[in-house]
Amino acid sequence: MNEKQRLMLGIAVIGFVILVLASFMGNLTPYKSVSEVVAAGKMENVQVNGTIVPGSTVYYSENNTRIFELTDGKAKMKVVFTGALTNYQEGIPAVVRGSYKNGAFYAEEVLLKCPSKYQTIEEEGE
Amino acid sequence: MDPGYFLLILSLLSSAYATYAFYSGVKSRRKHLLARAESTVYIYTALLTLAYILLTYYFLARDFGLLYVYSYSDRHLSTLYTISAVWAGREGSLLLWALYLAVINSAILRFEKKDAVTAFSLSISSFVVLFFNILLLTLSNPFKRLEFTPPDGIGLNPLLRTPEMALHPPTIFLGYAATTIPFALVISAVYFKEGWLKRARFWILFSWLFLSIGIFLGAWWAYKTLGWGGYWAWDPVENASLLPWLTVSALIHGIMVEERRKGLGAWNYFLAIISFGLVILATFITRSGIISSVHAFGENPEGWMYLLLIVLSTAVGLVLYNSRKELFRDSLDLSFNRETTIFANIMLLLLSTFTILLGTLAPLLGEDVQITRQYYDRIEIPLGTALVILLGICAAINWRSDRDTFLKSSRVAVAGGVIAFIAVFATTKLIVASLGAAIFAFSLLTHIQNLKISDTRNPRKFGGYITHIGIIILFLGVMGSWIYEESYKNVALELNQPKNVGGYTLLYRDNQMVDEHDKLVVTAVVEVYRGDELVGVCKPHLKVYKLNRQDRVVSSVEILSKPTHDIYIAASGFSEDLKKVFIELYVVPLISFVWVGSVVMMAGGTYAVFSKMSITGINIAGEDREGREIGIDVSKDGKTSGRKSRKKKGKKK
Structure with a gap:
């Protein structure tokens, strides 16, 4: 490698790093905890993580809607979700994305942990 | 104590002994020690095989008194899924990992030239077997018994009851285990100031192939099973398997340059080490939980063990590099030639690795943060596109710099690209799709133009080109299915x-x-x-x-x-x-392009690995770079029998 090549490579790398950092910072979204959301009373378009409270789920088959409670160990909130939810299970960690208003969280998306890891969680819980 | 646990204790002892005896035998040139080390490799392989068979037996016998069997199966589970349940959880898949590596070590012993480099590298890879053995005895014991025998098990997760998911872990773990060998060889060979490329090449390609198959099966399963219309979500578990695939891909190309031009020696050295580190990281992420925050390490003591192995292997690599600096005087010719484009490809693969790793480890940066999919899309799509363009250029370019030939041979491909752009734009009015089609046509054409029927006799070129064509088809499929779904x-x-x-x-x-x-x-x-x-x-x-x-x-x-x-x-x-x-x-x-492209890619890989370069082929083809042989032959018999088997295999072709 000669001087010129090194210089060009260096510039390219620096430019790329800037690009990466910019989109990294731009897309780093913090999770909110259930307590924070409940305390705020109203929050739009947030991601909340917590654990699904065992025995809290009610499923309405007429409109494919599921209502369950999410907790962070301190506070609980009701989550309303309509749509497909494969592998749903109570007592496992979940991330819900949506808005909190009028005392309930209206989720557009519910993310559950990957299936191969359920057992680990159960064991740890024991 | 369960008999299985006892088998694991014995294999722990034998893998520890093999680690010591190979190392010390090479150091002190004591032949009897090396002979004993050799038999110990076969012994721990046999022990781990027995342990694995025993665990499978417990599953088939529905022995729910064993916690692992209870957790992953039930009475209704069909026989085939019961066999696959053995690797459905962490404990069983770590046992499989260790068993794979043990079998690979035995294969090396059987087919590789028995010299100091092989012996020392077996010491290293026996140490990795030892590492997993420790995990199996402590934190991931598959033979843990309950105090009572429940009437039925919890059952295998229904989502895992598909043929793809049954086959995904055993293929990807085989890829993981095989990555240990290039690492062990590179450390050992550089230590003895020997060449390592010819010995490692088979294992590099082998691990690449099985990583590819494993990743493909996982993506296919996600598409057919999870119901969100996609196959790749940039989930940490998916990323974990992609990271070593990227660095191993880079390594495959790096050794091509090093063999031809003696360039990139240091790059390849570190690529082999990094690939191993990433495989260990992947084993941790896939089997011990997503790194959701720094606490993942605290909650899971196994995390520290993995981290320790990664740090240890990197440190050994760095220290050795420092003391062998004179081996790595690279002469990289970065004029307009194939070497430069390959180097640029390696850089792109490494940039992808780095950025995906950054995203995957993002949760470590602070409390409860997560990186969104847009981050990956914004970085990896341009990198992937650049890679496919470079593939096209690379096929049209010579090892010697020759601008005119390049311009001449790429003329057809450029015309093809322009035609594809116009045709797609006229029918769909979509700019991105048209650009994608143009890149696809260009890169595909340069490959087809430069591929001759006679190349089938050159498995490295032919296999490589077929693999590239697969990637180019895959590129079009990914573009269609990601952007226009x-x-x-x-x-x-x-x-x-x-x-x-x-x-x-x-x-x-x-x-x-x-x-x-x-x-x-x-x-x-x-x-x-x-x-x-x-x-x-x-x-x-x-x-x-x-x-x-x-x-x-x-x-x-x-x-x-x-x-x-x-x-x-x-x-x-x-x-x-x-x-x-x-x-x-x-x-x-265009989702069918994703599957067709993947299959073509794996077919190319299979051709490159298995057509000519069997393990024995490597030995026949090449002595070391320096042509020297340190030659601590364990015994005369060992050597001759090794040679005989090599010759036999050679004749078969």
Whole structure:
């Protein structure tokens, strides 16, 4: 490698790093905890993580809607979700994305942990 | 104590002894020690095999007194899925990992030249067996017994009951285990100031192939099973397996340059070490939980063990590099030639690795943060596109710099690209799609132009080109399916009432409820029309497994595959009287290119690995770079028998 090549490579790398950092910072979204959301009373378009409270789920088959409670160990909130939810299970960690208003969280998306890891969680819980 | 645990203790002792005896035998040149080390490799391989068979037996015998069997199977589980349940959890898959590496070590002993480099590298890879053995005895013991025997098990997660998911772990773990060998060889060879490329090449390609198959099976499973219309979500678990694939891909190309030009020696050295480190990281992420925060390490003591192994292997690599600096005087010729484009490709692969790693480890940066998919899309799509363009240029360029030949030979391909752009733009009016098609046509044409029938006799070139063509096809599929997918969620269909969704008319015609052996299946019969024409009949269904676990309800996907797109329907629920079904509809363009491209890619890889370069082929083809042989032959018999078997295999071809 000669001087010129090194210089060009260096510039390219620096430019790329800037690009990466910019989109990294731009897309780093913090999770909110259930307590924070409940305390705020109203929050739009947030991601909340917590654990699904065992025995809290009610499923309405007429409109494919599921209502369950999410907790962070301190506070609980009701989550309303309509749509497909494969592998749903109570007592496992979940991330819900949506808005909190009028005392309930209206989720557009519910993310559950990957299936191969359920057992680990159960064991740890024991 | 369970007999299985006892077997693991014995294999722990023998792998520890092999680690010591190989190392010390090479250092002190004591032949009897090396001979004993050799037999110990076979012994721990046999012990781990027995342990594995015993665990499988417990599964088949429905011995629910064993916690692991209880956790991953139940009485209704079919025999084949019961066998696959052995690797469904962390403990069993770590046992498989260790067993794979043990078998590979035995294979090396059987086929490789028995000299100091081999002996020392076996010491290293026996140490890795030892490492997993420690985990199996402490934190991931598959033979842990309950104090009582429950009448039935919890059952295998219903989502894992598909052939793809049954085969995904054993292929990807084989890829992981094989990555240990280039690492062990590179450390050992550099220590003895020997060449390592010819010995490691087979294992590099081998691990690449099985990583590819494993990743492909995982993606295919996600698409067919998870019901969100996609196959790659940049999930940490997916990223974990992609990272070593990227660095191993870079390593394959790096050694090509080093063999031809003696360049990139240091790059290859570190690529082999980094690949191993990433494999260990991947084992941690896939089997011990997502790194959701720094606490992942605290909660899971196993995390520290993995971290320790990564730090240890990197440190050894760095220290050795420092003391052997004179071996790495690279002469990289970065003029306009193939070497430069290959180097640029390696850089792109490394940039992808670095950025994906950054995203995957982002949660370590602070409390409860997560990186969104946009981050990956914004970085990896341009990198992937650049890579495919470079592939096209690379095929048209010579090892010697020759601008004129390049311009001449790429003329057709450039014309093809322009025609593809115009054609696609005229029909779809989509700029990105047209650009994608142009890049696809350009890169594909340069490859086809430079491929001759006679190249089938050159497995490295032919296999490589086929693999590249697969990647180029895959590129088009990824572009279509990621950028132009349409999704319609929460569509409620009433019985016998047609509904228009996304240019299609859906008609919920009928429903069925069938009681199968282990589950209840509720099926909706949905007719899909385009205008008045019937496109096909879809039968999305819900499976309710007869299990005492809440995730027993699985919504199953039905796909109408057309060459240009898939119509993908997932049922998410029924009303109680079954008169209403809730579905999600996805129209996924060019998805068939993803699968065809992947299969072509794996076919190319298979050709490169198995056509000519069997393990023995490497030995026949090449002595070391320096042509020297340190030659601590364990015994005369060992050596001659090794040679004989090499010759035999050689003749077969």
